[in-house]
Every structure is written in C-alpha cells, then in structure tokens.
C-alpha cells in the first residue's frame with residue numbers, strides 16, 4: 001500500500017540519538033520522556049531541521065525513519081535488532097517486491113526492519129501465536145506504516161506458523177524468504193520449506209547452539225543447503241578521554257546464532 005495522505009509524523013531528536021515521535025495534530029498528547037502538550041501548538045512556527053526546546057531538553061526536529069520508530073517502539077518479547085536484521089536482509093536478498101514470511105512476530109522488531117526495505121510491491125506475512133504479543137507488534141507496525149513513504153502489503157496472522165501454508169499461497173504464491181524466530185524453529189521447517197520458491201531462503205534465529213544444530217539438521221533433512229551459519233559480533237568503539245578512539249566498555253553480548261539455508265532443485269533420479 002502507498003500512503004496517499006500520510007499523517008505528519010515528526011521526530012524530536014536529542015543529540016545523543018534518543019528520539020520522540022509525535023504527530024502534528026491538535027489535542028493534548030503524552031509523550032514518554034517529554035511530557036504532556038498539544039503537539040500542534042508546540043510545533044507552531046517550527047519546521048524540520050529547526051532546534052526546539054521542550055522542558056529542559058534541546059531537540060532537533062527531523063523527519064522520522066526506521067531508527068526513530070524503533071527508539072519509540074513498545075516491547076514485549078525480545079526483539080531482533082539492527083545487527084542481525086540487517087545481515088539477514090542482505091544475505092537473504094530481501095528487498096523491493098520480496099514475498100516474506102516471518103514469525104514469531106513478537107513486538108515486530110524484525111518485521112519493522114523488513115517492512116523498511118520491501119517497498120509497496122512487497123508482501124510480508126507475520127505470524128504470532130500469542131495475542132498479547134501480536135497486539136504490541138501490530139501497534140508498532142501500524143505506526144511505522146504512517147512514518148514510511150512506502151509500506152508492503154502486510155498480513156498479521158494470529159496462530160501457529162506451522163499452519164499458514166494455504167494463506168501464504170493465497171496471499172503471495174511462493175515465498176522468497178522465511179525467517180523463523182520461535183523457541184523450536186526446527187519443528188516447523190518441514191511445514192515452511194514447501195512454500196519456498198527454488199532459490200528462496202529460510203533462516204532460523206537460534207539463541208543456543210543446540211537450537212542451531214537441530215535447525216541445521218532439520219534444514220538438510222528437507223533438502224535445503226545451509227549457506228551461512230554463525231553469529232554476528234558487534235564491538236563498539238568510543239572516544240577516549242585523553243584522546244584517540246578505543247573499544248568501549250559495552251560487553252560484546254551474544255544475541256543469537258543465525259542459520260541461512262537455500263532451496264535447491266532435488267537431484268535427478270538415474
């Protein structure tokens with residue numbers, strides 16, 4: 001879907017990157033971290049690029065995009081962040097027009113990254129078994145759809161990812177990519193593999209090595225070829241107080257092991 005008349009969302013950005021989303025509209029709103037105010041009155045006479053003071057805070061008004069929407073998202077389940085989402089998107093070839101299945105949707109962390117690159121021609125099917133998680137994910141995605149200039153055709157299914165085959169075929173035919181982030185991803189690989197087109201890719205997000213190994217075996221059992229397995233390690237650097245730059249004190253935290261597999265044609269019988 002293309003946003004014909006998008007609501008005017010703006011982000012007020014602190015210099016350290018923290019940002020607050022608000023819609024230029026009349027009526028009092030409460031923005032966590034900024035307080036209560038009428039956004040239209042507050043922003044009267046101000047445009048994107050201006051600096052504004054709200055309470056004690058000095059902020060820059062910017063047009064919001066994915067990072068600002070993510071800073072403001074509601075969270076319930078653990079989310080997949082930029083480090084892993086970016087890698088999965090690039091490695092799996094997900095982009096404008098892609099047909100993608102993802103689940104568990106949780107709070108929509110991965111789905112927000114996916115929607116950001118899929119354009120209006122893409123189809124994203126998200127599946128979440130817990131309604132209280134789906135509700136949070138839906139709110140985050142609905143807000144993002146108002147912020148982005150283009151948003152894919154998005155379906156949020158409340159149910160089990162192992163039983164969405166008919167719906168996937170109905171909404172988009174074969175899949176270009178599927179990303180599974182549930183406690184036992186290996187259990188649903190046999191249900192999802194048939195939905196992939198030849199060359200399509202299936203990824204699993206696995207917090208532990210046992211999960212990685214089980215997914216690896218389940219993928220190969222279905223004839224998928226494992227293209228990449230491992231973890232992405234991120235190490236941030238900071239400016240040292242006496243000059244120079246050096247690795248910061250933030251620990252290198254483990255997020256998950258990723259497994260990316262591809263569907264190939266089966267070997268011809270002699």
Ligand SMILES: C[S@@+](CC[C@H](N)C(=O)[O-])C[C@H]1O[C@@H](n2cnc3c(N)ncnc32)[C@H](O)[C@@H]1O
Nearest residue numbers: 077079080104106108109110128129160161182
């Ligand atoms: C770690 S969270 C997903 C986080 C999400 N990928 C993100 O980036 O924000 C795992 C989610 O999977 C859901 N879930 C577990 N088993 C499922 C299944 N069989 N089908 C669909 N969702 C499932 C859980 O309810 C939970 O919300």
